[in-house]
Amino acid sequence: VTEVYAHALPDVPGKSVKGVLVEYEPGGYSSAHTHAKSALIYATVLEGAILSGVNGGEVKTFTKGMNFTELPGDRHDVSANASKTKPAKLLAVFVVDTADAALTTPRKP
Numbered sequence: 593v594t595e596v597y598a599h600a601l602p603d604v605p606g607k608s609v610k611g612v613l614v615e616y617e618p619g620g621y622s623s624a625h626t627h628a629k630s631a632l633i634y635a636t637v638l639e640g641a642i643l644s645g646v647n648g649g650e651v652k653t654f655t656k657g658m659n660f661t662e663l664p665g666d667r668h669d670v671s672a673n674a675s676k677t678k679p680a681k682l683l684a685v686f687v688v689d690t691a692d693a694a695l696t697t698p699r700k701p
Contacts, residue, residue: 597610600690608689611685620673624699625698628692630689632686635661636682640678641653646666
């Protein structure tokens, strides 16, 4: 996970937009997590296929060029590479309170 940009929104005091590149090795995944309570996230798959499931709902597969949104307060239950043999990559764009330092927090079992 690499933050690739962060900019304050000039017309929305206290808000920023942050871009995060998420790269998964074959078979890779992220543990269940939540994001900053203020975060609205728009994710686009750049390479491969990503499995994503939020709030106990259906796990969906998103392929290159597809996108999905996460709303403030969503619980990200599944975030994984759909392939055991090829890498996958996505760009997550966060609109978030500028003061929120931690964008992602692992959930405790």
